[in-house]
Amino acid sequence: MTCEEAQELITALVDRELLAPERGSLQSHLQECPRCRFAVEQEQLLKQTIRGCAERMHAPGELRDRILSDRRISPKKSHTRWQDYIWPMRHLAGSALAVGLFLAIALPAFFLLKPTSEPIAAALLKTYDLFARGELSVRRTENPDEIVEQLTRAVGGHFHPMDYDFTAMHLRPVAGLVREIQGRKILVAIYQGPGSTLFCYTFFGSEQDAPGNAARFYDTTKKMNFYAFSRGRVNAVLHREGDIICILASELPIDQLLALAKLKAKPS
Numbered sequence: 001m002t003c004e005e006a007q008e009l010i011t012a013l014v015d016r017e018l019l020a021p022e023r024g025s026l027q028s029h030l031q032e033c034p035r036c037r038f039a040v041e042q043e044q045l046l047k048q049t050i051r052g053c054a055e056r057m058h059a060p061g062e063l064r065d066r067i068l069s070d071r072r073i074s075p076k077k078s079h080t081r082w083q084d085y086i087w088p089m090r091h092l093a094g095s096a097l098a099v100g101l102f103l104a105i106a107l108p109a110f111f112l113l114k115p116t117s118e119p120i121a122a123a124l125l126k127t128y129d130l131f132a133r134g135e136l137s138v139r140r141t142e143n144p145d146e147i148v149e150q151l152t153r154a155v156g157g158h159f160h161p162m163d164y165d166f167t168a169m170h171l172r173p174v175a176g177l178v179r180e181i182q183g184r185k186i187l188v189a190i191y192q193g194p195g196s197t198l199f200c201y202t203f204f205g206s207e208q209d210a211p212g213n214a215a216r217f218y219d220t221t222k223k224m225n226f227y228a229f230s231r232g233r234v235n236a237v238l239h240r241e242g243d244i245i246c247i248l249a250s251e252l253p254i255d256q257l258l259a260l261a262k263l264k265a266k267p268s
């Protein structure tokens, strides 16, 4: 195998996409070629850097809208893979310049253009993030009934937000808002107390709305499933009451949140 052939396969190797025969011949080339070994290390480093940054990157809504509506960047039917963005810069891999350029240009594009196949539950936790960072303006009220009424009206009375009472945990409802994600209306009741925030989302759905990597807990007393998952520092627990999905999200420890959901959930 020549260095040129090896270079072609390095990305696939790092992505674990190589079949055994190709992997074998690439690995024997790597054993005797320090230059290609270096390229592999750089590719792995790049991948790790991207992963690390992905958790911390948030594009402002306005920028996101501008990019998504720009036909030059975002043609209607594109299913671009992130590798396509890196490809032109691949030969630069190994230099700090490539990493810098990549982070500056390709990475935001990747996150903004990613098809919205993300489960609804994961998308919802972004609302929590925005609120926690003070980037989501909500109209606060002292009156919990007003929140329930306002949210119920927003969905034409088809369903209600769960009006859970969390006063035992010193959490009081402070605001409500409606989100529309993937054509579905989501009711969001926000509870706050000293040093903590809890979101309660309600929407029409099924247990399929839990992210694929959620941990499922079956409660033998209530005979219900609970799904726990996290995004960054936000933990969430999903359960179903009839046709309605309820998600509690908070920075509270996941076991505490799970206990809370189990306590409040009503078997359907």
Ligand SMILES: [Zn+2]
Binding pocket: 002, 003, 004, 006, 029, 033, 035, 036
């Ligand atoms: Zn080589």
